[in-house]
Amino acid sequence: MDERATKKVVIDAGHGGSDPGTIANGITEKEYTLKISDYIHNRLDEMGVPNEMSRTDDISLDSNDRPKKIQSFYGNGNDVIVVSNHINAGSGDGAEIIYSLRNNDTFSSKIAKELEQAGQNVRKYYQRRLPSNPAKDYYYIMRDTPNNETVIIEYGFADSNGDDVSQIKNNWQDLAEAATKAIVEYAGGKYIAPMGSNYYTVQKGDKIFMGNNGYKLYEFKPFKSDIMI
Numbered sequence: 756m757d758e759r760a761t762k763k764v765v766i767d768a769g770h771g772g773s774d775p776g777t778i779a780n781g782i783t784e785k786e787y788t789l790k791i792s793d794y795i796h797n798r799l800d801e802m803g804v805p806n807e808m809s810r811t812d813d814i815s816l817d818s819n820d821r822p823k824k825i826q827s828f829y830g831n832g833n834d835v836i837v838v839s840n841h842i843n844a845g846s847g848d849g850a851e852i853i854y855s856l857r858n859n860d861t862f863s864s865k866i867a868k869e870l871e872q873a874g875q876n877v878r879k880y881y882q883r884r885l886p887s888n889p890a891k892d893y894y895y896i897m898r899d900t901p902n903n904e905t906v907i908i909e910y911g912f913a914d915s916n917g918d919d920v921s922q923i924k925n926n927w928q929d930l931a932e933a934a935t936k937a938i939v940e941y942a943g944g945k946y947i948a949p950m951g952s953n954y955y956t957v958q959k960g961d962k963i964f965m966g967n968n969g970y971k972l973y974e975f976k977p978f979k980s981d982i983m984i
């Protein structure tokens with residue numbers, strides 16, 4: 756574990772099971788939210804940032820179960836970041852980040868900056884209020900995770916008339932990596948970039964060592980930056 760990280764992370768793959776979310780142009784939201792969440796989870800593990808996922812399979816979580824599950828891991832403190840991953844609908848183009856009324860925009864603006872650096876345009880980062888009670892957040896995922904720092908990331912529009920459809924289908928790892936970088940740095944951990952997109956396949960005869968604990972056989976992970984050949 757990276758003792759530098761001062762915050763813990765719960766990654767929420769939006770929708771799932773009987774609730775597919777948005778479906779358009781061959782994109783089913785619940786599948787991409789799980790892929791993106793899984794990617795972030797694996798990267799955070801690599802960098803030693805404590806994290807859990809609200810779901811790891813295609814299961815249904817209703818609006819009662821989901822916040823309970825989220826808070827079951829690290830509790831309801833403000834040292835817990837909750838990142839709820841989504842794909843948008845409504846014919847726009849670009850990413851949106853929504854943050855809760857109890858938080859400022861530091862984390863959201865960081866996510867926006869990283870997504871822009873990954874080539875995605877960002878429409879806005881903003882707060883959304885419940886019309887019937889403007890003192891409350893619009894989204895239950897924020898209302899029902901009190902004290903946690905909860906954000907929703909809409910990575911792009913499945914029904915975009917711009918380039919979001921190809922960005923989601925072809926570049927979702929880049930978008931997930933952008934979110935990962937923002938999360939790790941905001942959590943106080945040390946971000947280590949993956950070395951390009953070239954995965955190295957370990958060959959017979961390779962010697963693989965881990966640097967910081969003396970020499971020992973290293974469990975293979977697919978990021979070149981981690982291994983010395």
Ligand SMILES: [Zn+2]
Pocket residue numbers: 769770776777784841842
């Ligand atoms: Zn959604």
